[in-house]
Amino acid sequence: MNSPTNAEQYQSYRGLPVLAGLCSMERAVESQWSVETSTSQLKRLHYLTRRLHETLTARITAEPIYELKTAYSHHAYLLAEYTSAIRKRVGEMRVPPLGLEDVPHDSLKLLMDEIISSPTTETLLVGAYEVVLSAILDAAKQLQQAAHPLADAPTVRLMKLLQFELLEVAEFGRQAIACLISQQQREDMAHWLALLANCLKHAGNLELTSADDGSQGDLPGDVPEVAPHYSKTPFQYQAEPRRDERFHDSYNAGVNPEAFLYDERFSARDKTLMMYYKRIREIDVPEMMASILYELRDEEPWEFHMEMSRQLWDEARHAMMGEVGFLSLGLDWTKIPINFTWSRNLNLQLNARERHGVLFFIEQGLMPKTGKKYEWEVGCDSGDGLSGMFQDFDWADEVLHAQIGRRWYMPRYKTLQESLAFGDRSWTKVVSQWHAYREQGLTEHRNWWPDLYQEACRRWNVAPDPVALAFHTTYEESRADLKKISP
Numbered sequence: 001m002n003s004p005t006n007a008e009q010y011q012s013y014r015g016l017p018v019l020a021g022l023c024s025m026e027r028a029v030e031s032q033w034s035v036e037t038s039t040s041q042l043k044r045l046h047y048l049t050r051r052l053h054e055t056l057t058a059r060i061t062a063e064p065i066y067e068l069k070t071a072y073s074h075h076a077y078l079l080a081e082y083t084s085a086i087r088k089r090v091g092e093m094r095v096p097p098l099g100l101e102d103v104p105h106d107s108l109k110l111l112m113d114e115i116i117s118s119p120t121t122e123t124l125l126v127g128a129y130e131v132v133l134s135a136i137l138d139a140a141k142q143l144q145q146a147a148h149p150l151a152d153a154p155t156v157r158l159m160k161l162l163q164f165e166l167l168e169v170a171e172f173g174r175q176a177i178a179c180l181i182s183q184q185q186r187e188d189m190a191h192w193l194a195l196l197a198n199c200l201k202h203a204g205n206l207e208l209t210s211a212d213d214g215s216q217g218d219l220p221g222d223v224p225e226v227a228p229h230y231s232k233t234p235f236q237y238q239a240e241p242r243r244d245e246r247f248h249d250s251y252n253a254g255v256n257p258e259a260f261l262y263d264e265r266f267s268a269r270d271k272t273l274m275m276y277y278k279r280i281r282e283i284d285v286p287e288m289m290a291s292i293l294y295e296l297r298d299e300e301p302w303e304f305h306m307e308m309s310r311q312l313w314d315e316a317r318h319a320m321m322g323e324v325g326f327l328s329l330g331l332d333w334t335k336i337p338i339n340f341t342w343s344r345n346l347n348l349q350l351n352a353r354e355r356h357g358v359l360f361f362i363e364q365g366l367m368p369k370t371g372k373k374y375e376w377e378v379g380c381d382s383g384d385g386l387s388g389m390f391q392d393f394d395w396a397d398e399v400l401h402a403q404i405g406r407r408w409y410m411p412r413y414k415t416l417q418e419s420l421a422f423g424d425r426s427w428t429k430v431v432s433q434w435h436a437y438r439e440q441g442l443t444e445h446r447n448w449w450p451d452l453y454q455e456a457c458r459r460w461n462v463a464p465d466p467v468a469l470a471f472h473t474t475y476e477e478s479r480a481d482l483k484k485i486s487p
């Protein structure tokens with residue numbers, strides 16, 4: 001007897017919460033829910049989280065604004081986590097084949113095609129955060145409330161967790177839009193935003209009552225037909241990194257921080273400066289990794305994308321650690337050229353597999369004693385607690401990255417040696433163009449080190465070490481692993 005009256009009268013032992021705290025008995029005796037309804041909605045959410053992950057990743061490289069580059073890196077990673085969690089849940093629901101690679105509704109495909117193809121930072125922000133993320137959050141809330149709290153408890157939990165984290169992402173989007181988009185810009189987007197809204201309407205606004213059998217459903221009579229606008233021209237990934245106006249002289253390779261770091265003549269304190277520079281310069285790693293993820297989007301399984309997205313986000317965090325390091329020393333990082341030629345050259349000269357090879361080669365090279373462990377020791381010895389702490393976690397992250405490489409890059413080759421050799425060869429193939437950049441007037445390769453070092457010494461209230469002050473080793477003849485290159 002499943003009557004509410006029975007449920008109301010039900011007595012637990014000494015009034016303890018019933019059903020492990022999931023819900024009341026009145027709610028638990030309601031029977032309107034099914035595996036089919038639950039999986040159908042999960043698949044629609046999966047499609048949106050996965051495509052939004054792809055969209056934000058694809059726009060990292062060419063997005064000039066540093067705060068957005070790092071935010072897209074973070075948010076794409078979070079979306080990857082929920083994409084993975086939803087895939088896992090669907091896999092538990094006895095519905096093989098899972099159909100996770102299928103498009104659940106043509107208008108949702110159009111919605112996502114429009115946003116990835118949209119031309120500006122402003123259109124991307126509004127489309128991704130205001131339209132799609134809001135739709136995801138509304139649908140997650142609805143699914144959390146509609147799913148049976150006992151029978152479908154894992155789905156309810158997942159939807160709660162998703163909202164917990166993605167509401168913060170939506171708040172970032174709201175603030176970014178308030179900072180960057182004028183009323184006029186929003187009005188200029190009105191037509192396009194109406195198209196996006198109509199795409200969602202065609203998919204029943206993701207409501208459970210509509211098309212929950214996964215079919216296209218009947219189109220509502222009062223919704224205009226939807227047709228591609230920006231996506232008439234398919235999205236072209238822009239491989240050339242762009243930076244905002246605080247970055248200048250980005251072709252400058254006039255200082256080789258690795259040469260300084262591994263030179264025994266210099267003090268740990270002075271080396272922290274170069275390490276903070278190396279950290280913030282790492283914004284070039286997300287710029288490069290995004291190209292691998294986008295270009296291999298159909299060639300590698302989802303698990304590859306999940307793990308590589310985590311790594312991409314870690315590299316954005318490392319850059320932000322450098323930003324914080326400069327701030328902690330009272331130094332202005334915008335006065336220093338933050339070089340982008342590593343990501344630019346790799347993106348423009350190599351294919352995705354070669355780029356992955358270079359990444360793997362570099363990260364394996366960080367594992368011996370002279371790599372990340374050494375940087376941590378320098379940080380600890382420097383008297384700069386923040387540097388020691390950042391390098392402690394940076395080392396941990398890089399160990400994880402080396403493992404990710406062993407899972408997702410190395411197995412393509414017969415041996416570890418072969419996989420490393422391919423990476424080394426690919427890196428050697430990259431033309432550094434050190435001289436060409438100077439000849440073309442793109443940079444003077446100015447030695448920015450003495451100014452930065454003297455400013456830091458003023459802050460530390462110490463006299464500069466004359467040998468450190470005279471440091472002038474460039475990237476003209478060697479690359480970041482100090483291997484000689486022909487200029």
Ligand SMILES: [Fe+2]
Pocket residue numbers: 282314315318398
């Ligand atoms: Fe890193």
Ligand SMILES: [Fe+2]
Pocket residue numbers: 315363397398401
């Ligand atoms: Fe890394």
